[in-house]
Amino acid sequence: MIDPLSVFLLLLAAATPILFAALGELVVERAGVLNLGVEGMMITGALAGFAAAYVTGSPFAGFLAAALAGAAIAMLFAALTQILLANQVASGLALTLFGLGLAALFGKPLEGIKAPAMMPGPLRINWIVWLGLVMVPLVWWFLNRSRTGLILRGVGENHDAAHALGYPVHAIRIAAIGFGGAMAGVGGAFISIATVLQWTEGMTAGAGWIALAIVVFSNWTAPGVLAGAWLFGGVTVLQLRLQAAGIRVPVQLLSMAPYLATIIVLVLISARQKYSRRAGRAAPGSLGQNFHALR
Amino acid sequence: MNRRELLVSVAALPAIGLAAPALAQTEPLKVGFIYVGPVGDGGWTYQHDQARQAMVAEYGDKVETTFIESVPEGADAERALTQLALAGNKLIFATSFGYMDAVMNVAAKFPDVKFEHATGYKRAENVATYDARFYEGRAVIGTIAGRMTRSNKIGYIGSFPIPEVVQGINSSYIHARKVNPDVEIKVVWAYSWFDPAKEADAAAALIAEGVDVILQHTDSTAPLAKAQEAGAIGFGQASDMANFKPTPRVSSIIDNWAPYYIERVGAMLDGTWESTATWAGIGDGEVEIGEITDAVPAEVKQEALALKDKIASGEYHPFTGPLNKADGSAWLADGETATDEELSGMDFFVEGITAELPQ
Numbered sequence: 001m002i003d004p005l006s007v008f009l010l011l012l013a014a015a016t017p018i019l020f021a022a023l024g025e026l027v028v029e030r031a032g033v034l035n036l037g038v039e040g041m042m043i044t045g046a047l048a049g050f051a052a053a054y055v056t057g058s059p060f061a062g063f064l065a066a067a068l069a070g071a072a073i074a075m076l077f078a079a080l081t082q083i084l085l086a087n088q089v090a091s092g093l094a095l096t097l098f099g100l101g102l103a104a105l106f107g108k109p110l111e112g113i114k115a116p117a118m119m120p121g122p123l124r125i126n127w128i129v130w131l132g133l134v135m136v137p138l139v140w141w142f143l144n145r146s147r148t149g150l151i152l153r154g155v156g157e158n159h160d161a162a163h164a165l166g167y168p169v170h171a172i173r174i175a176a177i178g179f180g181g182a183m184a185g186v187g188g189a190f191i192s193i194a195t196v197l198q199w200t201e202g203m204t205a206g207a208g209w210i211a212l213a214i215v216v217f218s219n220w221t222a223p224g225v226l227a228g229a230w231l232f233g234g235v236t237v238l239q240l241r242l243q244a245a246g247i248r249v250p251v252q253l254l255s256m257a258p259y260l261a262t263i264i265v266l267v268l269i270s271a272r273q274k275y276s277r278r279a280g281r282a283a284p285g286s287l288g289q290n291f292h293a294l295r
Numbered sequence: 296m297n298r299r300e301l302l303v304s305v306a307a308l309p310a311i312g313l314a315a316p317a318l319a320q321t322e323p324l325k326v327g328f329i330y331v332g333p334v335g336d337g338g339w340t341y342q343h344d345q346a347r348q349a350m351v352a353e354y355g356d357k358v359e360t361t362f363i364e365s366v367p368e369g370a371d372a373e374r375a376l377t378q379l380a381l382a383g384n385k386l387i388f389a390t391s392f393g394y395m396d397a398v399m400n401v402a403a404k405f406p407d408v409k410f411e412h413a414t415g416y417k418r419a420e421n422v423a424t425y426d427a428r429f430y431e432g433r434a435v436i437g438t439i440a441g442r443m444t445r446s447n448k449i450g451y452i453g454s455f456p457i458p459e460v461v462q463g464i465n466s467s468y469i470h471a472r473k474v475n476p477d478v479e480i481k482v483v484w485a486y487s488w489f490d491p492a493k494e495a496d497a498a499a500a501l502i503a504e505g506v507d508v509i510l511q512h513t514d515s516t517a518p519l520a521k522a523q524e525a526g527a528i529g530f531g532q533a534s535d536m537a538n539f540k541p542t543p544r545v546s547s548i549i550d551n552w553a554p555y556y557i558e559r560v561g562a563m564l565d566g567t568w569e570s571t572a573t574w575a576g577i578g579d580g581e582v583e584i585g586e587i588t589d590a591v592p593a594e595v596k597q598e599a600l601a602l603k604d605k606i607a608s609g610e611y612h613p614f615t616g617p618l619n620k621a622d623g624s625a626w627l628a629d630g631e632t633a634t635d636e637e638l639s640g641m642d643f644f645v646e647g648i649t650a651e652l653p654q
Contacts, residue, residue, distance in 0.1 A: 006503045014496050104333060111335040114538050117523075196491040197520040198538075201333050205490040236493070240500035243483045243650070244450065251456075251484050251653040 002241055007234070010241070012129050013195070015233030017042070017187040017204075019132045021211035022218070022225045023139050024183025029215055030143060031176035032156035032286035036092030037077050038184050039208025040099020045070040045185025046192040047103040050115055050199045053189075059118040062193050063128060063186055070185020071178045073099055078177040082170045085290045100202065110199040118194055128190050135183075140222035152176060156284035159291040169291045184208065217262060219269055220283060228262075235261050324386065324563055326350075327379035328362035329372060331391035332489070338514040338533040339488075339550070340364065343390045343413075346552035353557045357564060368393025376401040380408045386563050388556070389413065398422060409568055411559060413552075414459070416639070418570050425555055428576030429459065430638070432548035433466040433510075434613040435577075435584050435603045436530045439546055440508040441471030441478050442595040443528060450501030452494060452511040452518055453484045456653045458641040460512045465645045466613045467510055472647060474598070481506055482650035491517040502527055519543050528590065535585045546599070547585030554580050574635065578607040614638065619646035 021038050028035050048069030053062025077095045080086040121127035143149040152172055155162040159169045188204055196203060210232060218224025239254035328347055332340035344362065351360055361384060366375045372394045379387050380401060388411045389398045395415040402410045402422045410422045418424055440449045449471055453460050468480045481504055483497045494513050498521035501509060509529040511518045516536055522529040522543040531537070531547025555573065562568040575581035584603055587596045605611040616627030621644040627633060644652050 003503075010496065010499050010503065013499070014492070017492065108335055112337055112538060191492050195495045195520070196515065196517040197523075198337075198516050200337065200489075200491060200515055201335065202489070203491045203515070205487075205492060207492065237496055237500065240483050240497050241503065244481050244497075244500040244504040244506070246481060246649050246651075248651050251651060255484070255486050 002245055007238055007241055009125065010237040011230060011234045012125060012133075014237050015229040016126075016129050016132045017190045017195075017207050018211045018214060018232060019226065019229040020135070020187030020190065021184040021208055022214040022229060023132075023135055023222065024180035024187075025211055025215045026218065026220060026222060026225050027139060027143070027152070027183075028176050028180035029287055030156045030220060030284055031152050031173050032159055032284050032289065032291075033081065033173050033177060034088050034092065034288040035074070035077055035095070035177060035180060036089060036212065037074070037095025037099065037208075038180075038211050039204060039206065040096035041070045041074055041181045041184035042099075042188030042191075042204045042208045042211075043103045043202070044073045044099045044188065046188035046203055047107050047110070047199060049185065049189025050192040051110055053115050053193050054110065054113055057116050059116060059193050060127075062115070063189050066185040066189030066193075067182035068185070070181040070183070070188070072181070073102075074177050074181025074184075075174075077181075078174040081290060082174050082177070085292060088288050088290065096208065104201045107199050107201060111201075113199065115193050115197045117197070126190075126194050128186065128194060131186075136222050136226045139225075143222065153284070156286055159286045159289070163291065163293055169293075173291075184211070187211070213262065216283075217265060217269075228265075231261055231265070323357055323359040324354075324560070325382070325384040326358055326360045326560060326563075327382070327384035327387040328360065329366045329375050329379070329387070329389050329394065330362060330364045331366065331368065331393070332514075333364050334362070337516070337536070340390070341534055342550045343388075343552055346556045347388075349553035350556040350560050354560060354564070358560060366394075369397070372397035373400055376410075377404070380405040385409065386411065386560065386568070409563065416572075418572060420570055423559070423568075423570045423572070425552075425559075425573040425575070427550055427552075427581045428574060429548060429550075429582060430462040430466040430613055431576040431606045432582045432584060433463045434470045434606060435599050436510065436546055436548060437467035437470035438474055438599050438602055439530075439587065439591055439595060440467065440510060441473065441475035442598070443545070443591065444471075444475065444478060444508045446505045446507045447475065447477045448479050448481060448504065448506045449508040449510065450481045450483065450498070450504070450506035452497045452501070452509065452513055453482055454488050454513050455486060456484060456642075458639055461641045461644070461652065462638055463510075463512050464648070465641070468648055469618070469645060470602070470613070480648055480650070482648070484653065485513050487513065489514045491515040494518050495521050498522060498529075499525075531585055537585070540586070541588035542590040544588070545590045546587040549583040549585050551581055551583050576606070577603060578609060620644070621646055621648055621652070 045066035049062040049066030052065030053059045080091040081088050121130050155169050155172050163169050214228035217228040235257045239257050330340040334344040363375045386409045390413045392414045398410050398412045412424050414426045415424050451464050471478045485493050485497050494515050495517040498518035502525045507527045509522050511532050519529045519539040528543045528545050531544050533550050535547045612632040614633035616631040617629045618627040620626050
């Protein structure tokens with residue numbers, strides 16, 4: 001009755017913004033930095049991307065601008081936490097509030113304007129959806145198979161040891177934060193350029209927070225992020241499809257399904273870590289801690 | 296207060312008994328507003344602010360307005376309302392349902408300040424309520440939807456299962472079925488007033504179910520964007536959403552609060568303000584139907600406009616029997632119309648809607 005292929009196609013699009021943001025945050029957290037400003041970076045990207053797409057008439061220029069803007073605002077967080085050694089949680093929350101406010105302010109003249117339409121990519125699936133899918137193996141390869149990725153993970157696991165080995169802890173973390181910002185920016189721009197086609201204040205509506213949860217859910221792995229984004233996007237899409245199909249399942253149950261599924265998987269993961277001999281990988285060792293060489 | 300005003304008021308102190316009433320005559324009436332969203336939301340709050348501006352244009356120097364935007368429903372609202380009352384505003388409009396208790400609390404503390412609460416139901420000596428009969432507009436666009444659908448499936452994105460939204464779904468369906476007996480309605484609840492990404496997903500889910508006309512009771516333009524992608528049509532909600540003309544947006548329901556604001560501020564100026572409960576519709580100009588574009592055939596447009604006129608003149612009520620409830624039980628007998636009490640507590644679908652209504 002509900003065609004699985006059509007659900008899958010909807011799922012791909014629904015999962016894309018959180019997939020980008022969560023992949024970016026994954027790299028940031030693996031470098032040992034907790035950036036709670038994902039929502040702020042996403043909304044910045046949504047605005048900058050929309051503005052650039054409108055001015056140039058090219059959605060692709062919009063996504064490029066979104067990546068740059070997301071990285072730029074992330075640099076603010078990098079300066080606060082890596083140079084001034086401010087608290088990461090507080091700085092991240094500040095970045096979210098700042099990004100939301102700033103985007104609302106600069107977005108005023110763009111309200112009510114429509115974005116240029118986007119040509120669909122291969123198989124009538126949006127190019128950016130494809131890009132998101134390609135980013136998953138790339139990020140996995142970078143973290144697990146490249147030398148730079150190994151160093152980045154080392155910085156995240158134990159920044160004192162990495163420093164003792166001569167690696168520039170702050171420079172690596174700043175680069176990771178910039179990458180996280182760019183990815184969040186593209187994720188946000190997907191909402192404004194490809195989904196809604198308009199700029200509206202607060203349009204990311206909490207997607208950044210879901211992305212943060214998915215990184216934990218993924219157990220800090222790239223395939224896990226994809227699974228998390230698909231699970232979340234999939235359950236969201238499926239519950240709307242079930243409603244649209246008029247299948248009599250209590251709507252409240254369907255609405256809480258994505259969150260319920262998240263809780264169940266988290267319980268399964270922690271159970272596996274507890275009882276399996278090959279303990280799963282937990283959070284990076286230095287996550288959320290600032291590094292100072294003279295400590 | 297600047298220095299000059301301070302000097303003037305100090306100078307006036309000895310003669311305050313005589314001078315104060317004379318000053319009050321010439322001073323403008325201060326009117327305050329609190330909005331739930333930003334004035335640029337393009338929907339609900341935007342329309343309230345347009346009405347405020349229209350009211351200022353009407354009375355000019357006689358009024359002075361202040362607004363506070365993006366006030367969350369809850370404790371913050373109480374603070375914002377108190378601030379407005381302390382600043383000397385004599386009439387304060389609170390423009391969202393969730394401000395209800397905050398309004399009642401602040402109104403009790405400032406008995407000489409008048410309050411107007413949109414879409415609420417609690418009133419007091421100095422608290423009036425006002426609302427719009429959105430379901431009248433739904434009847435008109437429901438007619439267009441019934442005529443325009445080729446798949447005989449129309450979709451409705453609901454926000455929350457509250458009476459105001461249920462009225463809209465019922466009214467749309469009743470009038471779509473009237474012109475197209477084969478029509479079916481599919482309902483999806485977004486559980487949000489504003490979540491563009493989710494609204495887009497909801498629209499996509501409806502389209503995947505074969506829906507080709509989408510109605511929405513959520514505030515963003517995301518469903519229209521999805522409709523455009525799929526070649527379906529939709530309607531502007533709360534505001535005109537004119538930049539999706541001529542298609543997918545083929546018409547719209549516009550909330551026009553200006554006549555009400557002008558009337559109520561006028562009553563304050565005349566000293567005739569009383570606590571009232573107003574529920575105005577198309578006939579009062581509070582609910583408007585946006586331009587019906589050329590994507591709609593001329594005869595359908597005529598039919599819709601004729602229905603609009605009949606509702607406006609009071610000749611026709613959108614909820615006129617015979618109508619049964621979805622569970623098959625009788626509701627309205629032939630020719631009987633629904634009372635306002637029944638409508639403001641509406642918690643059931645009418646017969647023919649198979650979707651589930653969460654309770």
